Amino acid sequence: DQQVKQNSPSLSVQEGRISILNCDYTNSMFDYFLWYKKYPAEGPTFLISISSIKDKNEDGRFTVFLNKSAKHLSLHIVPSQPGDSAVYFCAASDSGGGADGLTFGKGTHLIIQP
Amino acid sequence: DAGVIQSPRHEVTEMGQEVTLRCKPISGHNSLFWYRQTMMRGLELLIYFNNNVPIDDSGMPEDRFSAKMPNASFSTLKIQPSEPRDSAVYFCASSKQGLNNSPLHFGNGTRLTVT
Numbered sequence: 210d211q212q213v214k215q216n217s218p219s220l221s222v223q224e225g226r227i228s229i230l231n232c233d234y235t236n237s238m239f240d241y242f243l244w245y246k247k248y249p250a251e252g253p254t255f256l257i258s259i260s261s262i263k264d265k266n267e268d269g270r271f272t273v274f275l276n277k278s279a280k281h282l283s284l285h286i287v288p289s290q291p292g293d294s295a296v297y298f299c300a301a302s303d304s305g306g307g308a309d310g311l312t313f314g315k316g317t318h319l320i321i322q323p
Numbered sequence: 324d325a326g327v328i329q330s331p332r333h334e335v336t337e338m339g340q341e342v343t344l345r346c347k348p349i350s351g352h353n354s355l356f357w358y359r360q361t362m363m364r365g366l367e368l369l370i371y372f373n374n375n376v377p378i379d380d381s382g383m384p385e386d387r388f389s390a391k392m393p394n395a396s397f398s399t400l401k402i403q404p405s406e407p408r409d410s411a412v413y414f415c416a417s418s419k420q421g422l423n424n425s426p427l428h429f430g431n432g433t434r435l436t437v438t
Binding site: 245250251252253254255258298311312313314315316 | 327358364365366367368414416426427428429430431432
C-alpha cells in the first residue's frame with residue numbers, strides 16, 4: 210500500500226512555462242514533506258521542503274504548496290528551464306522533519322521541451 | 324565536502340554469489356540510510372543507522388540481506404546469496420539528526436545486476 214503517490218510517471222512542459230508536479234499521501238501522521246530531484250546516474254538531491262504547519266514555501270523558482278485537508282502537495286517550477294529536466298520525488302515524514310521516517314513516491318519524470 | 328561516496332558504481336554478478344556494497348557518509352553526519360530503487364517499487368528504505376547503531380531494519384527484504392556500520396565513516400550492505408530479483412540501484416544516504424535536522428544527502432548509487 211503506497212502511502213505517497215505520484216500518479217504522473219512523466220510530464221512534458223515547454224521551456225518558460227510553469228511545471229506543476231503533484232503528490233498525494235494517505236498517512237495523516239505525516240508532518241513534513243520534501244521534494245528531491247534526480248538526474249540520471251546520480252543520487253537524488255534535496256530541493257525544497259514544507260512543514261505541515263505551513264501551506265506554502267517558496268525558494269526562487271520553486272514553490273511547494275500543501276493542502277492538508279486534501280492530503281495533497283504540489284511543486285511549482287516557474288519559469289521552467291532545460292536544466293529542470295529530471296525525475297522529481299515527493300517524500301513525507303512522520304517524525305517532525307527527521308529523515309528516519311521518510312517515505313518516497315515513485316517519482317515523476319519532468320521533460321522540459323525547448 | 325566530498326558528499327556521500329558509494330562503491331562500486333556498477334556491480335554485475337552471478338546468482339548465488341555474495342555482493343558487498345560500500346558507503347562512506349558525509350563527515351559529521353550521524354545517521355546513515357540504505358535505500359533500494361526499482362521501477363516497480365520506487366525508492367524503498369532498507370535500513371537506517373543512528374550513531375552507528377541499527378535503528379530500523381524492517382525494510383530489509385530477507386535474511387540474505389545484512390548491513391553493518393562498524394564506525395561513523397563506513398557502512399556495508401551485503402547480499403548473500405544474491406538472486407536476479409535483487410537487481411536494482413542501491414543508494415546510501417546520510418544526514419545530521421538532532422536539534423537541527425538536515426535533509427538526506429544521497430550518494431550516486433550502486434547499480435547491481437544479478438544474472
